[in-house]
Each structure stands twice: as C-alpha cells, then as structure tokens.
C-alpha cells in the first residue's frame with residue numbers, strides 16, 4: 583500500500599469514526615483498526631472471524647468479542663451491511679453503492695452478484711421515491727433455485743441441508 587493509499591484509508595476510517603461518535607459511540611484505536619480492515623477488504627464479504635484475523639495481524643490483542651460488537655454497532659447505524667448466505671453465520675461489508683444485490687440458491691447455497699446493478703438501482707430508487715422515501719445504502723438478498731439445482735430436480739420450496747463439521751447447514755429462512 584502506498585503512502586497516499588494509507589492516508590486515504592485513514593481519512594475514510596476517520597469519517598466512519600466521526601459518524602459513530604455522533605451516534606454516541608466511543609472512538610477507540612481498536613475500532614479504527616476494525617473499520618480500516620473493513621475498508622481494505624471492501625467487496626470481500628468477510629465473516630467476523632476472517633475480519634478478526636486481518637485485524638489481529640495489526641493488533642493481536644483485539645479479540646473476537648470486540649470485532650463482533652463493533653460490527654453490530656456499525657450494522658445498526660447502517661454503515662455496514664450484514665447478510666447470511668445460508669451458512670449459519672453473517673458476512674459483513676461496507677456498501678460500495680447505494681444498493682447491492684445478491685441472489686442466493688436456496689438449494690445449494692450458491693451466491694451470485696446480479697448484473698446491471700446501476701439500472702436496477704434507478705428502478706428501485708424511483709419506486710421507493712413514489713412512496714415519499716429516500717433510499718439508504720443496503721444489500722438486497724433475493725432467493726431462488728439455481729439452474730444446476732433445477733436440472734437436478736431440487737424442490738422449489740425446500741432447502742436441502744448439507745452436513746458440515748458443525749452439523750446441519752442452515753439454508754433458507756425456515757431452519
């Protein structure tokens with residue numbers, strides 16, 4: 583990372599910290615490192631543990647609870663989007679656009695980013711505007727059954743749970 587990039591990252595993290603301060607959250611060095619790690623990994627959709635590992639490479643004393651609590655606060659204030667891709671844990675990201683779209687297969691859990699996001703944003707923005715609202719940044723997660731699963735005859739109404747080391751994977755909203 584160049585010196586300019588590092589300064590830019592600092593400046594952007596500063597904006598988030600200041601916004602948090604206005605919401606009554608304390609500014610801490612640990613929070614700054616967590617926000618910087620989120621900014622550095624924007625678009626990666628990290629889970630809390632992956633984010634913690636990146637933060638710990640800079641300060642090994644930052645624990646999982648601190649990372650997770652900070653993510654929750656940032657999520658509540660709308661600075662961070664969280665989404666469950668059917669893995670049984672959340673992934674987090676700082677939104678790059680006003681809106682961001684995912685489609686998730688309810689059968690196999692595959693996630694795809696939808697094309698032509700900008701054009702769809704215009705439609706949703708206008709639609710929400712008709713109700714007198716202004717859109718805030720958010721991730722939309724739509725559910726479907728992917729082509730592969732349809733060809734294999736996956737049912738349209740039931741998520742097929744897959745076994746993992748932690749037991750049954752949670753797919754869809756009904757388990």
Ligand SMILES: [Zn+2]
Nearest residue numbers: 627682684695
């Ligand atoms: Zn995404």
Ligand SMILES: [Zn+2]
Nearest residue numbers: 687690728731
């Ligand atoms: Zn599928």
